[in-house]
Amino acid sequence: MALSRKRQGFTLIELLVVIAIIAILAAILFPVFARAREAARRANCLSNAKQIALAVIMYANDYDETMPAASAGCGNNNGAAHPVNGYIQSVCGAAAGCLSDDQWDVCMGAGQWKIADMAAPYVKNDGVFVCPTVKGYISRGPAYGIDSKAGGKMDDSADRCDDQDGSYMWFCGHTTAPQDTVTTPWPCPIVPCTGVIATLENQCAFSENALYAIMLIAKVFGVVHPAAVSDYYFACSNPMSRFADAGGVAVAICNSYGAHEGYDPDSSVVRCKIFPPELKSIMMTIAPTFCQDCVNNGAFATVNDCLVAGALPIATPFAFADGHVKYVRGDFYYYLGTAVRPLGVW
Numbered sequence: 028m029a030l031s032r033k034r035q036g037f038t039l040i041e042l043l044v045v046i047a048i049i050a051i052l053a054a055i056l057f058p059v060f061a062r063a064r065e066a067a068r069r070a071n072c073l074s075n076a077k078q079i080a081l082a083v084i085m086y087a088n089d090y091d092e093t094m095p096a097a098s099a100g101c102g103n104n105n106g107a108a109h110p111v112n113g114y115i116q117s118v119c120g121a122a123a124g125c126l127s128d129d130q131w132d133v134c135m136g137a138g139q140w141k142i143a144d145m146a147a148p149y150v151k152n153d154g155v156f157v158c159p160t161v162k163g164y165i166s167r168g169p170a171y172g173i174d175s176k177a178g179g180k181m182d183d184s185a186d187r188c189d190d191q192d193g194s195y196m197w198f199c200g201h202t203t204a205p206q207d208t209v210t211t212p213w214p215c216p217i218v219p220c221t222g223v224i225a226t227l228e229n230q231c232a233f234s235e236n237a238l239y240a241i242m243l244i245a246k247v248f249g250v251v252h253p254a255a256v257s258d259y260y261f262a263c264s265n266p267m268s269r270f271a272d273a274g275g276v277a278v279a280i281c282n283s284y285g286a287h288e289g290y291d292p293d294s295s296v297v298r299c300k301i302f303p304p305e306l307k308s309i310m311m312t313i314a315p316t317f318c319q320d321c322v323n324n325g326a327f328a329t330v331n332d333c334l335v336a337g338a339l340p341i342a343t344p345f346a347f348a349d350g351h352v353k354y355v356r357g358d359f360y361y362y363l364g365t366a367v368r369p370l371g372v373w
Contacts, residue, residue, distance in 0.1 A: 058189045068159040069287045072194075073344045073352050076305075078155045079195055079279050081144035087267055094348070095145035096264035096279070097197050142197035143177035143278065156193030160286045163194030195279050195346075198366070199263030200238040201230075244306060244365045260367050262348055271371025273349040280366070287354075288341065299326035303338045303359050343345035 029059060037045075072277040088095050109132045143165055144282035150156075153165045168177030170188050232239050242260055245251040251260065262278045270276050290297050302310065308315050312335075318333035328334040342356035345365060355365050 033102060065287060065289070067161065069344070069354065072158045072160060072281050072283070072287065073354060075155050075158065076195065077350065077352045078280060079142065079146055080151055080348070080350045080352060081196050081240055082149035082155075083142070084279055084348070084350055085149045086145055092267045093266050094262045095142060095197070096140065096199075097142045098144050099141040100153060120140065132302040141192040142179040142191050142195065144173075146202045147175075147177075156195060158194035158281050158283060158286075161194040161281065161283050163282055164191050165193040166191040169305075188365060194282055196282055197279055198238060198261045199261065200236060200242055200257035200261045201263065202239050202257070203237045205264070241363065242367050244309065247309065247365055250363060251367060251369075253370075259369055262370070265370060267348065269370045270348055274347055275368055276348040276367055276370060277345050278348050279346040281344045285339060287344075288340070288342045288356075296321075296324060296326040297339065299324070300332065300336065300339045301341060301359070306359065307334055312364050316330070322367075 039207040060178060083095055086324065143153070147153075151222070152346060153167070155164065156165045165177060165182035166189050167175040167177060168179035168181055168188065170176035173179070176188075177186055180189045180191070181187055182189040184190070232243070238261065242251055242255070242257065246253050246255065257263070262270070262276050267273065284301065307318065316329040321327050321333045322330055338359055340358055341357060341362045342354065344352055345355050346352050357363065357365075
């Protein structure tokens with residue numbers, strides 16, 4: 028008579044070993060999958076940037092070889108030099124960056140031409156204006172007498188529009204505030220060089236438009252001539268005949284600033300860490316609580332740590348006036364040299 032064997036299950040040790048192996052494999056593979064997914068999103072973002080670049084070239088071909096006169100984008104990156112109508116200009120006045128929040132909202136909101144308005148006839152798809160990583164969406168609605176205005180969807184803000192205009196910033200450094208000549212000494216030999224940005228006009232322009240702020244910083248460090256204005260350095264509203272090298276003139280940029288590298292550019296901690304020490308010293312003259320705010324949000328232990336700490340790298344797709352795109356990765360100064368470059372022909 029044959030004896031029957033009793034089937035045995037896995038022991039607890041065996042189950043634990045299997046679970047541990049699975050956990051180790053997951054820990055190894057999940058970051059690989061995340062990097063692969065982000066690489067795909069970055070490729071998509073570069074494709075979007077290229078389509079925007081080609082769209083503005085087609086726009087220029089239709090309008091006497093002149094680049095669009097559009098504001099830089101939503102929020103703190105607007106320039107109020109190109110309002111849709113006279114009412115917006117009257118609200119903005121001569122120093123939009125120094126207006127109250129409600130006036131700022133009207134000045135800088137849907138009442139301006141955005142690149143999503145100018146390029147729309149050439150791309151036919153609002154998805155082109157949305158980076159899959161940043162997810163800066165675009166909305167449209169009737170605003171200021173214009174149908175399907177970018178950012179024109181109704182809401183309860185001061186300008187009654189939600190101002191969502193996509194993930195890409197158009198290179199336009201215009202401001203309503205006068206763009207002052209930087210005072211001596213130039214280049215600035217000793218940081219923080221508070222004298223060069225102490226005038227009310229420069230502070231208003233600095234607050235109004237982040238791209239002008241970048242150009243002003245470039246003036247401080249001698250990268251840009253002290254008497255230069257935005258027309259010398261940004262494609263916006265300029266004829267293409269002024270471009271000595273269209274391949275070196277940036278026209279648009281994704282608002283990622285490192286999101287494709289894995290950190291959140293909208294995080295208050297990250298915003299505290301993307302600036303080099305010299306720039307933080309300058310920013311403290313505009314916003315004296317900058318480093319204390321960074322201490323409060325946990326980015327640094329002390330104000331001195333904030334002032335001396337090095338910067339995270341900046342990495343984001345750029346689109347250029349000849350239609351090519353490039354994923355630019357480097358420190359703040361490399362970014363500065365790519366973003367602010369003289370057009371070359373006057």
